[in-house]
Amino acid sequence: MTLILFAILAFIALVGGLGVVLSRNPVYSALSLLMNFASIAIIYFLLNAQFLGVVQVAVYAGAIVVLFLFVVMLIGGNIGSLRHSSRPLARVVAVVLVATFLLTVIWIVIQTLPLSTTSAGPPEAGSVQAVGAALYTDYLVPFELASLLLLVGMLGGVVLARRYKPLTEDETS
Amino acid sequence: MIPTDYVLILAAVLFAIGAIGMLVRRNALIIFMCVEMMLNSTNLTLVALADRWGNLTGQVFAFIVMAVAAVEVAVGLAIIMTIARHKDTTNIDEINLLKG
Numbered sequence: 001m002t003l004i005l006f007a008i009l010a011f012i013a014l015v016g017g018l019g020v021v022l023s024r025n026p027v028y029s030a031l032s033l034l035m036n037f038a039s040i041a042i043i044y045f046l047l048n049a050q051f052l053g054v055v056q057v058a059v060y061a062g063a064i065v066v067l068f069l070f071v072v073m074l075i076g077g078n079i080g081s082l083r084h085s086s087r088p089l090a091r092v093v094a095v096v097l098v099a100t101f102l103l104t105v106i107w108i109v110i111q112t113l114p115l116s117t118t119s120a121g122p123p124e125a126g127s128v129q130a131v132g133a134a135l136y137t138d139y140l141v142p143f144e145l146a147s148l149l150l151l152v153g154m155l156g157g158v159v160l161a162r163r164y165k166p167l168t169e170d171e172t173s
Numbered sequence: 174m175i176p177t178d179y180v181l182i183l184a185a186v187l188f189a190i191g192a193i194g195m196l197v198r199r200n201a202l203i204i205f206m207c208v209e210m211m212l213n214s215t216n217l218t219l220v221a222l223a224d225r226w227g228n229l230t231g232q233v234f235a236f237i238v239m240a241v242a243a244v245e246v247a248v249g250l251a252i253i254m255t256i257a258r259h260k261d262t263t264n265i266d267e268i269n270l271l272k273g
Contacts (some may be wrong), residue, residue, distance in 0.1 A: 006175045017187050017210055022193035026202050029208045033206050036187070040217055043183075046175055047224040049232050052216075052239075059239050064209060064246050071250045072202060075257040094196035105185040113178050113225075121239045126232050134229045135236070142233075148239040148250070153244030158252035163258075 006046060012039040030068045038063045047124035180221035187214035201253050203250040205246070212242045 012035060019032025037060040044053035135143050187210060216235040223231025243255035257263055 002175055004177065009232060010179075013183065013187060014190070017190040018211060020203065020206050021190055021198065023203075031207055033210065036210060037213065040213055043175075043180070044220055047180065049220045049224065049235075049259050051231055052220055052235055055236065055239060056216075059243055060209075060213065063243060067246055067250055068202070068206060069252060075254060076261065091197055094193055098192045098196070101192065102185055102189040105188075105258065106182055109178050109181045109185070113181070125229065126220075126226060130229060131232055131236070134233055139233045139237075140235055146237050147243050150240060153247050155260050157247040157251040160248065161254050 001048060006043065009039045009043050009046075012036075013043070026072045027069065030065055030072060033068070034061055034065045037065065044126075047126075051126055051131040065136045096164075177221050181218055184214040184217040184221070187211075187217070199264050201256070201265050201268070202264065204250055205253070209242060210248065212238060220252055261265040 016032045016034075016039065020029045020036065023029040023032060037056060039054045041056040041061065044050075046057055063117030191207040191211035191214065195204050195211070198204055198207070198252060216238055219231040219235040219238070237255075253263060256268055260268060262268065
């Protein structure tokens with residue numbers, strides 16, 4: 001039962017991923033990305049990571065995709081010439097490189113993990129309580145550093161996206 | 174329960190799709206979306222292995238990665254907005270000068 005659900009979700013995630021790459025219109029890419037993120041959030045729930053599933057929906061689907069859509073709408077989806085961008089050699093090289101990578105990873109996974117290894121932890125291992133306790137005790141320093149990083153990122157975003165005004169005479173002197 | 178290797182292979186395939194998109198597409202916004210997808214697939218790997226070994230560290234790591242991804246999106250989209258305002262394009266073939 002869980003396996004069937006996982007297969008459906010994996011299919012949706014793959015379709016979403018392909019949609020991001022293959023769409024002509026960036027708006028469709030952003031919506032495919034949303035589909036991908038949502039199905040991965042449900043896979044997190046299946047993997048006993050309830051807290052991360054909720055955070056995935058809130059941060060990725062709620063914030064990041066909306067930000068992407070805002071920017072696509074603001075700067076206009078189809079600006080720039082997308083037509084003369086087909087470079088067959090680059091395409092072939094990309095596909096060969098990535099196929100090599102993928103085959104290597106799959107080979108390593110099959111070699112290393114015995115097939116059908118399943119969960120070792122209790123079902124509530126990834127609850128909000130457990131992850132919160134870990135974040136505020138063992139991983140307090142990385143947590144606080146992440147908050148500092150978010151603050152710096154917010155300032156950076158505001159400064160970068162601000163409309164540039166040259167300094168006036170009395171400001172430079 | 175889901176076998177861990179299926180999840181790992183799904184994550185690898187998603188990462189590969191993202192990498193192909195990053196190498197093939199020329200629109201900076203779509204390249205950025207592909208980067209997000211690749212980060213997401215590594216998160217999936219971390220969560221799957223955290224579940225496999227019954228260890229919470231992978232989930233905390235994935236949480237921190239999400240925070241970093243959010244910051245990266247905010248700053249990166251601000252940069253793309255600024256470039257689009259200056260040069261009126263998001264095609265990375267036409268954005269080839271450091272000088273604005």
